[in-house]
Amino acid sequence: MAGIYFHFPFCRQACHYCNFHFSTQLKYQDEMLKAFEKEIELRADELTVELESIYFGGGSPSLLCPKSVEHMISVVIKKFKSHENIEITIEVNPDDVSYDYLKALKSSGINRVSIGIQSFSDADLRLMNRIHNADQGMKTLDWTVQLFNNFSIDLIYGTPSNDLFSWKNNLNQALSFDVPHLSSYVLTVEPKTVLAHKVTNKEVRLLDDELVRIQYDWMVDTMEEAGYENYEFSNFSKPGFNSVNNANYWKGKAYMGIGPAAHSFDGKRKRSWNISNNIKYLKSIQQGILPAQFENLNTHEAFNEYLMTALRTTWGVSLQKINQTFGGHYSNYLEKQVESHLIDQRLYWDGDTLKVSKSAKFLTDGIASDLFLLKN
Numbered sequence: 001m002a003g004i005y006f007h008f009p010f011c012r013q014a015c016h017y018c019n020f021h022f023s024t025q026l027k028y029q030d031e032m033l034k035a036f037e038k039e040i041e042l043r044a045d046e047l048t049v050e051l052e053s054i055y056f057g058g059g060s061p062s063l064l065c066p067k068s069v070e071h072m073i074s075v076v077i078k079k080f081k082s083h084e085n086i087e088i089t090i091e092v093n094p095d096d097v098s099y100d101y102l103k104a105l106k107s108s109g110i111n112r113v114s115i116g117i118q119s120f121s122d123a124d125l126r127l128m129n130r131i132h133n134a135d136q137g138m139k140t141l142d143w144t145v146q147l148f149n150n151f152s153i154d155l156i157y158g159t160p161s162n163d164l165f166s167w168k169n170n171l172n173q174a175l176s177f178d179v180p181h182l183s184s185y186v187l188t189v190e191p192k193t194v195l196a197h198k199v200t201n202k203e204v205r206l207l208d209d210e211l212v213r214i215q216y217d218w219m220v221d222t223m224e225e226a227g228y229e230n231y232e233f234s235n236f237s238k239p240g241f242n243s244v245n246n247a248n249y250w251k252g253k254a255y256m257g258i259g260p261a262a263h264s265f266d267g268k269r270k271r272s273w274n275i276s277n278n279i280k281y282l283k284s285i286q287q288g289i290l291p292a293q294f295e296n297l298n299t300h301e302a303f304n305e306y307l308m309t310a311l312r313t314t315w316g317v318s319l320q321k322i323n324q325t326f327g328g329h330y331s332n333y334l335e336k337q338v339e340s341h342l343i344d345q346r347l348y349w350d351g352d353t354l355k356v357s358k359s360a361k362f363l364t365d366g367i368a369s370d371l372f373l374l375k376n
């Protein structure tokens, strides 16, 4: 099983924290869609397994008209074998949508919507330089609830204007809409963003790590009590509403990323990523040349990557899988390396699967890097 990801690299306005690849020059959108089709043509042989998900991400794919979305879906479905219950998701920004737009997306074949709510607090949204306000976020959710049974929202915690009280309010608002899925993001200061500049100039003061950890732990407890599974470090779903697209990444399945800056993985060892420049991407595709770089992970890179992703998930790190995929040397190494974490009760074995204890969840990435194999 596999997935296709489209990176639509345009946004109306730059959020102050974001360094994803996007342009606020909106003029090459039609050319971009044509290039997406051509890239699919050029790479048609790469995906031989059945497609389980199509994902329109960005940037802001909710700038697209529903007819264009429908057309891209039909291009994919014609080209590749796809599962009868294929998940087709689009990310939407609250400022881009109306009830009629969402309804038209549904008619175009979209069966899952991921809404960039970010926060229900206007103070947070202003600090982030989002175009939308809290009221638009709520309206988008109202419409989505009426139209889609499968949807997700993004919320950011750890923002300087977001104390525990307002974070609790954010989550309670989300729960009041009975959202089937939540993707949470800790505010990260990315280089070359306005946020980074403001932090350096002391215009913005970040929250203490301890406060951020308290927000995270509170979220995990609250969501679990409300019946959600914390199936990946930052992701929560009601039963039956895991994101197929996201779960594919974490389970190491193949995905094909179309568009500038999009990444791809063959499900084994080969990764590639397209150039992060709209004009260069368009020119290259028009000439029939894939503007991509490639790498082949060696065994210990693949082992480290498996640890990093699997430890963040509810499925954990399987010793049997390590034995089969990487060999006995790697499973023996892991068993030795986890000892101190088992004593500290940060990790535990569930059968032959290694998992992170609830109390140590916030430390997952640090624990994973401590388990990394640095040399062959």
Ligand SMILES: C[S@@+](CC[C@H](N)C(=O)[O-])C[C@H]1O[C@@H](n2cnc3c(N)ncnc32)[C@H](O)[C@@H]1O
Residues within 6 Å of the ligand: 017, 018, 019, 020, 057, 058, 059, 060, 061, 091, 092, 093, 115, 116, 117, 118, 154, 155, 156, 185, 186, 187, 188, 189, 190
């Ligand atoms: C790249 S955006 C694309 C979706 C859509 N344009 C939007 O903004 O909702 C995907 C998610 O990444 C998150 N994100 C991007 N940069 C981030 C940062 N520096 N810190 C925390 N979250 C970030 C936002 O929460 C956003 O919802």
Ligand code: SF4
Residues within 6 Å of the ligand: 010, 011, 013, 014, 015, 018, 019, 020, 022, 058, 059, 060, 093, 116
């Ligand atoms: S967070 Fe979304 S809307 Fe904001 S700049 Fe990034 S991609 Fe664009």
